[in-house]
Every structure is written in structure tokens, then in C-alpha cells.
Amino acid sequence: MxxxxxxxxxxxxxxxxxxxxxxxxxxxxxxxxxxxxxxxxxxxxxxxxxxxxxxxxxxxxxxxxxxxxxxxxxxxxxxxxxxxxxxVVPDAFIAAGSEPAAAPACQPLSAPGTASGASVQVGVPFVARLADPALFPLKAWSQALAKALATAPAALLSSPDAAGLPALREQIADYLRRYRGIRCTAQDLIVTSGIRQCIDLLARSVIRPGDKACVEDPGYRTARSLFARAGAQVVAVPVTAEGIDAQALERHLDARLACVTPAHQSPLGVTLSVSRRLMLLDWATRADAWIVEDDYDSEFNYNNAPLPALKALDHGDRVIYCGSFNKTLFAGLRVGFMLVPASLRAPLLATLQGTGGAVGVTEQLGLAEYLANGSFVRYLRQARQAYQQRRDLLLACLAEHAPGRYEVSGQQAGLHFVLWLPTGADEQDFCQRAADQGLQLQPIGSFCQQVQLRPAVMIGFTALSDAQLRFAGRKLAALLYEVS
The missing domain is CATH 1.10.10.10 (Winged helix-like DNA-binding domain superfamily/Winged helix DNA-binding domain)
Incomplete structure (x- = not known):
């Protein structure tokens, strides 16, 4: 029995x-x-x-x-x-059901806010945290763009929808339903130039002077800067091996929002556990706060299919999901999107129109066709395989030439991993000596606000050739051996 x-x-x-x-x-x-x-x-x-x-x-x-x-x-x-x-599933998650929770009020702001991120470049070891443009099928893209333009009505070229081309939003919504586990419609989406613009729009439209904005520590410096420029009190919340510390968030039930990178934490590369995801959603409901989900490189998961998004668990409509094609296709595309709760749609669109930041209609037309004909999913499979091979090549090179001199984490997904240096190493000195060898490294300490971590550096590998990976990998291994 x-x-x-x-x-x-x-x-x-x-x-x-x-x-x-x-x-x-x-x-x-x-x-x-x-x-x-x-x-x-x-x-x-x-x-x-x-x-x-x-x-x-x-x-x-x-x-x-x-x-x-x-x-x-x-x-x-x-x-x-x-x-x-x-x-561990909080009781409040069950009680949330399918009814949207009361949304926090929002007031449009006009304060400007821009920030520049770290410079990443194709072919430069090891800041190459970009989609490799050499992998992008220009012929397929050209055909999609030509077909879309040939069939587009003239009126569409002069009177585009402020939220983005409806056909593109339909394709993005279909992709999110199929591959990210998110229940959504085209009406829920706003097309942007990328995740940076998503965060900028939120900072301008949702943050009021003096509001608390919680960010990961270490974390995405641009988000921190944009919220600060909008007048927010930026609060650093530590990141652990399971992602953002949900218990630490309990001290900030008066926060306006929390910005997180659940799939592949930036920069540590850890994945936010399911228990932490549910605790985070529970916190947002009790705090009457928003969660900004920065899903910048989840498509590149090398162990299995990408994890469902945090938004897929969001019964209370608290999560603002931000994605970008600039990381998956090519950096110069400048097309991203945000999935927003209904109460935020009007103020965000007002800010978008007021700042003149709408994405060009031709790019949207081409991308809509590229998604519709299946080219995007096919390209992702090919790029994922290529990036996994490059990651494996670099890891094998380090294992061969510097065994026992380092540890890695975050290598299961994304466009970078973290290389933890030998005990006692000085991050800044290591990065300077690497620069003398033609290697550009970013110390993890530069992403920290309050936390202090072991010495480590970010390693970008996706936009490097096999020859560059072998050559630069041996240089990096030699530097690891020089650390006392």
C-alpha cells in the first residue's frame, strides 16, 4: 500500500x-x-x-x-x-493565485539618466562578452529584411506604434511563451533599444526621489548608476551561491524595486535557486515593490535548456521582465524589449515617447520576419554550440597549463565565467600584469559596493577565435603560476 x-x-x-x-x-x-x-x-x-x-x-x-x-x-x-x-514554497505564493496583486503607484519622471558600461570588444581577450558577429548569418538576415520591407505598407514606415511594431511584439510574445515559460501577449510588451534602456525608462518612470532601489552586490554597475541618477537611495544586497540574498531583502520592505539577474547573475554567474525565486516574489508582494528581471544571456545555457524565467512564476504581476537581442544576435542591432504590468504601461510609454528613444521600424520589421521564419531559433542552436566549444577549449587550456592554480564558477551558462585567483593574489596587480601581456581583465572587486570577495576576474570567451583562446589561455595560465 x-x-x-x-x-x-x-x-x-x-x-x-x-x-x-x-x-x-x-x-x-x-x-x-x-x-x-x-x-x-x-x-x-x-x-x-x-x-x-x-x-x-x-x-x-x-x-x-x-x-x-x-x-x-x-x-x-x-x-x-x-x-x-x-x-521551499512560501504560503503567500499559493495564496496569490491568478489574481494580480495591488500594483505600487507610479509617477512619471523626466530626470535624465544614462550610464556607460564596461567596454567589451570582439577579439579582445578576455572582455569579449559579446555575440560573435562572425557567426551571424547575414544572408538569412538580409533575406528576412528584404521580404519584410517589400511587404510593409507605406503608412507603417511613417506612423509606427510607440510600443513597437505589433508583428514584432507578437513574435517576441510567442518566443517567451515557448522558450521562457512566460504567459504573455503582445499587448504586454514594449520594444526598446536594449536592457539598458529598459532600466533607464524604469528609473525615469517608476523611481521617485528618495525611493529605495535594491541591487545585487556585486552587480550590474549601469543599473546602480541609472537608479542613483533618478534620485533613488541605492541599496546593495549581497549575492550568495544561490543568488541574491532574499533574507537580506527583508530589511528593505520599504523598497520601491529590486533589480536582479536570476538566470546567470552578473557578474558571478550563479543561478537564482527556485526557493530564492519564490522568496523574492513573496518579498515583492509584502513590500508592494517591483522586481526587475534582467535576463541578459539566458539563451546560452550549456548544461541543459534555459531555466524558466522568474517571470514564469509571477502570479502577482510584480516582475518587469527585460530582454535583448543585442546579446544574442549582434551588439549593433539595438533591439530589446520589456514585459510590463498593465499599470506601468502608460507611464513607460509616455517616458519613451518624451525621450524620443523608439527603435527604428526597419530593424523591427526585419527582426519580426527573422523570428517568424524560424531563423532566430536555428541561429541560437548554432551559436550555443559554438560558444560551448570555445568555453571548453579555454577551460581545457587552463587545466593543462595551470592545474590547481585557480577555480572557476558560472561556466554553466552565459558569455563569461569567473576565474578565482590563488589565495593572497591582488586583483588589481594581476589585471595590470595581464594588460602588459595584451589581456584585458575586469576584477570582480570593481563590481562590488560593500561585499568583499576572494580575488577573481571575469573571463569573456564568446567573441574569440580558437587560436586566440589557445594563445591567450596559455598567457593567462602563465600569469596564474606567477602569483605567489
């Missing part, structure tokens, strides 16, 4: 998500059971063999589902102990 929480999983019917595939259906059934607390923290899941018999699926499919749940932080898998739920 089956008893306990494991029996609940056996009685779960396969959902209609099976239409999306057996693996996705089984994943959705177990994930939703965890989020709904039908499978509570600490409860044990049945074996893949037992569940495969119950659901008439192959064990291989269930193994992939269990591995995905583990990678996303829902379960732990321990030999001899089975698979147990480890995600």
Missing part, C-alpha cells in the same frame, strides 16, 4: 501539457505539484521506474525530467535516499 507524499505523485494525472511533449508534460505535472505544495519540501518522489509504469512513459524520459528538476533546484537526488523535494 502506498502512503505518504510519494503516493501523491503517483496519483497525479498527466496534464494537458503532454501536447507539448511527454517530457514537458511530466515536468509540468511534478513542478506544479511542488509549487502547489501537493508535494511538500522534504517529501520523497517515487522512483523513475515506478512513475514510468504509472504514467506509461519511458524511464529515460523520466530521468531527464528528474535531472531538470534537480538542475532548477526543485529536488535533490542522493544515491540511496532517492529524490526529495528541496524547494
Amino acid at each position: 502506498r502512503t505518504g507524499k510519494a503516493a501523491i505523485a503517483l496519483d497525479l494525472p498527466l496534464p494537458t501539457a503532454l501536447a507539448q511533449g511527454k517530457q514537458q508534460g511530466a515536468y509540468a505535472a511534478l513542478r506544479d505539484a511542488i509549487l502547489d505544495k501537493r508535494l511538500a519540501a522534504g517529501s520523497r518522489l517515487p522512483s523513475t521506474r515506478t512513475l514510468a509504469e504509472r504514467w506509461q512513459l519511458s524511464r529515460g524520459t523520466l530521468e531527464l525530467v528528474f535531472e531538470r528538476l534537480r538542475d532548477e533546484g526543485y529536488v535533490n537526488r542522493v544515491a540511496g535516499s532517492g529524490t526529495r523535494v528541496c524547494a
Whole structure:
């Protein structure tokens, strides 16, 4: 006789998500059971063999589902102990249901705010945290652009929608539903020139002088600067191995918003755990605050499919999701987007129109066609494979020429990883000696406000050739050996 929480999983019917595939259906059934607390923290899941018999699926499919749940932080898998739920789901998350929570009031501001980020360049070791333009299929892009322009009505060229081309917003919404797990429509989207403009618009439209804006520490310096220029009191919240410290946020229930990078934290590269994601959403509801989700490079996950976005768990409509094609396609494209709650749409559009920052219609037309004909998803697969090979090549080079002299983290995804230097190393001195060798490194300390971390540097690898990676990798390894 089956008893306990494991029996609940056996009685779960396969959902209609099976239409999306057996693996996705089984994943959705177990994930939703965890989020709904039908499978509570600490409860044990049945074996893949037992569940495969119950659901008439192959064990291989269930193994992939269990591995995905583990990678996303829902379960732990321990030999001899089975698979147990480890995600802690706040009661408020269940109570939120599907009704939007009361939205914090917003007042449009006109204060200017711009900031410049660190310079990243193609072919420069190791600040090459860019999509490699050499990989971009210009022929496919040209064809998409030509087709879109040939069929576009003349009126569209002179009277574009302030929120962005409807056809492009439809394609972005479809992509987010399919690949990021976000329930949204084209009406929820505003097209921007990139994530920096998204944050600038929020700083101008949502922040009032004196408001608290919580940012990650270490974190994205441009966001910190933009919020400060809008008159915000910028609060640094530490980042741990699970992402932003949700408990530290409890001291700031009077904050206006929190800006986070859940998929691949900038700069440390850690992934925000499911428990932390739910705690963060719970905090936003109780604090009557917004969460800005900066999803700058989630498409490049090298261990498995990209994790669902934080926005995918957002029942209270608290998350403002920001994405960009500049990181995935090429830096000069200058097209991004933000997924905004309904109460913010009008003030954000007013600020966008007032600052004249709308994206050109021709770029939007070309991108809409590029997404519609499947070229974007095909390109992502190719680029992801190329970047993974480059990452592996560099890691192998370091392992061969400087074994035991360093540690790495954040290498599971994104356009960079973190290289932790030997104990006692001086970041600034190491970066200067690297510069003398033609290597450009950014010390992790330059991203910190209050926290003090071990000496480390960021390593960008995506826009470097194999030859550059080998040559620069050996130089970097030699420098590691010189550290006393």
C-alpha cells in the first residue's frame, strides 16, 4: 500500500501539457505539484521506474525530467535516499493565485539618466562578452529584411506604434511563451533599444526621489548608476551561491524595486535557486515593490535548456521582465524589449515617447520576419554550440597549463565565467600584469559596493577565435603560476 507524499505523485494525472511533449508534460505535472505544495519540501518522489509504469512513459524520459528538476533546484537526488523535494514554497505564493496583486503607484519622471558600461570588444581577450558577429548569418538576415520591407505598407514606415511594431511584439510574445515559460501577449510588451534602456525608462518612470532601489552586490554597475541618477537611495544586497540574498531583502520592505539577474547573475554567474525565486516574489508582494528581471544571456545555457524565467512564476504581476537581442544576435542591432504590468504601461510609454528613444521600424520589421521564419531559433542552436566549444577549449587550456592554480564558477551558462585567483593574489596587480601581456581583465572587486570577495576576474570567451583562446589561455595560465 502506498502512503505518504510519494503516493501523491503517483496519483497525479498527466496534464494537458503532454501536447507539448511527454517530457514537458511530466515536468509540468511534478513542478506544479511542488509549487502547489501537493508535494511538500522534504517529501520523497517515487522512483523513475515506478512513475514510468504509472504514467506509461519511458524511464529515460523520466530521468531527464528528474535531472531538470534537480538542475532548477526543485529536488535533490542522493544515491540511496532517492529524490526529495528541496524547494521551499512560501504560503503567500499559493495564496496569490491568478489574481494580480495591488500594483505600487507610479509617477512619471523626466530626470535624465544614462550610464556607460564596461567596454567589451570582439577579439579582445578576455572582455569579449559579446555575440560573435562572425557567426551571424547575414544572408538569412538580409533575406528576412528584404521580404519584410517589400511587404510593409507605406503608412507603417511613417506612423509606427510607440510600443513597437505589433508583428514584432507578437513574435517576441510567442518566443517567451515557448522558450521562457512566460504567459504573455503582445499587448504586454514594449520594444526598446536594449536592457539598458529598459532600466533607464524604469528609473525615469517608476523611481521617485528618495525611493529605495535594491541591487545585487556585486552587480550590474549601469543599473546602480541609472537608479542613483533618478534620485533613488541605492541599496546593495549581497549575492550568495544561490543568488541574491532574499533574507537580506527583508530589511528593505520599504523598497520601491529590486533589480536582479536570476538566470546567470552578473557578474558571478550563479543561478537564482527556485526557493530564492519564490522568496523574492513573496518579498515583492509584502513590500508592494517591483522586481526587475534582467535576463541578459539566458539563451546560452550549456548544461541543459534555459531555466524558466522568474517571470514564469509571477502570479502577482510584480516582475518587469527585460530582454535583448543585442546579446544574442549582434551588439549593433539595438533591439530589446520589456514585459510590463498593465499599470506601468502608460507611464513607460509616455517616458519613451518624451525621450524620443523608439527603435527604428526597419530593424523591427526585419527582426519580426527573422523570428517568424524560424531563423532566430536555428541561429541560437548554432551559436550555443559554438560558444560551448570555445568555453571548453579555454577551460581545457587552463587545466593543462595551470592545474590547481585557480577555480572557476558560472561556466554553466552565459558569455563569461569567473576565474578565482590563488589565495593572497591582488586583483588589481594581476589585471595590470595581464594588460602588459595584451589581456584585458575586469576584477570582480570593481563590481562590488560593500561585499568583499576572494580575488577573481571575469573571463569573456564568446567573441574569440580558437587560436586566440589557445594563445591567450596559455598567457593567462602563465600569469596564474606567477602569483605567489
